[in-house]
Amino acid sequence: MMEEVINSIRRACVLAQNLEQDLPNLANQPAMMSLSIDQITEAFSGAKEKMLQFSRQNQTSDESPPTLVHETTQLQPQMDATLMQEWLRSSHALTMDQLFQMHQFHAARSTLQIGEMGGRDGEDNFERNKGPEEMQGINESSSRPRRRSREANQEKRKVMVPAPQFGNTEMPPEDGFTWRKYGQKEILGSKFPRSYYRCTHQKLYECQAKKQVQRLDQNPNIFEVTYRGDHTCHMSSTALSSVPLQQLLVDITQNNSNTISSQLSPTMNLSLHPGGGSGTAASSGGASASRFGGDYPVVDMADAMFNSRSSSNNSMEFLFSPEDKSDPKIE
DNA sequence: CGTATTTGACCCTT
């Protein structure tokens, strides 16, 4: 539970970092800056809410509800708070100060309502009776096999992201993952087409993560990015700014408490050289260790490292083991 | 020459 709070805050911080980076570009784009700020505000609000929730339930009753997180995340609340503060102070001192001010400023008027997508698809059509079993022949004439198309019940996370002010504005900004476009479609009622991306490493790790990008007709400078599926690869080869903060952000805004915690490994972040670190420690070997799961707090460091290498995937295959996917079914 | 994107057809969901 508490690590949820920490994660939330962390996400907010990542967002804030992003904003800071884009500050020069956003300077003359009040709309987008406002959007970005709203996102950050929203993120912090979510974190705060969770924290209050947590502390409330922690001191009144001790019937800690069985959250769906790993058991390794059972940490002492005090400890968490301390470590969290430590982390906040050590790695993001300046920004954090401003951010908290910002937060207080905007706390009252959180206006952004992303993540209110059509989430009413509670039930899934698990077996869409895929009738013709394409008798496994090499009959490539007319009927295409088409295996499992729409993965059953994949939750969608929707987020708005401002278009980059420089370079190719046709493309949404980097989000920390490498995507490969596999389709584009005109959408009814939208001026702009919607593009479909899937994770570049889908083959390697059966990474089912996908996203679709659509720029709003109201404001072409803003993309609506919808994420689907989880990354089973934890790769960040072309990361410009950070992690898939969209996912994270949306998670906050819709109280989707269980999806994210399974993707992040909350505990290892907490062991971030609290205090003595002085920032630049662990730069040589340390980061590689955290590459697999929880390198989120060290995003800048990780980025610095990853950015230097381009996208040569095959050489890294052994580095990115399929993680803890305890699902041996391999088709 | 291998990899990524484009694009129309195909198929699934509503």
Add this chain to the structure above:
DNA sequence: AAGGGTCAAATACG
């Protein structure tokens, strides 16, 4: 049936 999502051949790109 319409609209949306995906496939895969063709093409572009490095």
